Amino acid sequence: DAGVTQSPTHLIKTRGQQVTLRCSPISGHKSVSWYQQVLGQGPQFIFQYYEKEERGRGNFPDRFSARQFPNYSSELNVNALLLGDSALYLCASSLEWGTDSNQPQHFGDGTRLSIL
């Protein structure tokens, strides 16, 4: 079975531009989360979606937005890109969602975003 798939794998943008990153979860997984990972740090939580609704948001500005589609795939949008947005953006899926859920999250290979 396919794992979590993300596209594109690499992307180069300039400051002020907008970007859309895409994620397809593992078949049967209904929860999708987005994380930002800068070099030398652990992933930082951005958003979590379950059944097409936002279930959690990390400490990121409103330039970051996301949505989940009926087929459980997801998009992350970032507007007005800054140099500091350069990072690896990871998508993770899990079977369930919930503050008491211990379902492991499974990560895709990420999109490496470079801002020039």
Place this chain on the structure above:
Amino acid sequence: GQNIDQPTEMTATEGAIVQINCTYQTSGFNGLFWYQQHAGEAPTFLSYNVLDGLEEKGRFSSFLSRSKGYSYLLLKELQMKDSASYLCAVSWGKLQFGAGTQVVVTP
């Protein structure tokens, strides 16, 4: 705060055992997860603890003590392919990660 602290780097010899400690300053989380991440790749799930105690999965074991705010990942019979970053994360549905511990396995 909800800091999650791990050593930055550890070096060990092939065939040896290494213990990666993780301390945290939070409570009320569901479980504590460990992930492995090779350079340029996605984190892969290794182990998790909900209750205090030791969970063993082959060469990898993880331990949790909620009262002490402490967890560790034990890697036995180290292999060269175990050279990677190991990430500790607490879970409230979302994951909060530490910065990771870079393990270098030498011949």
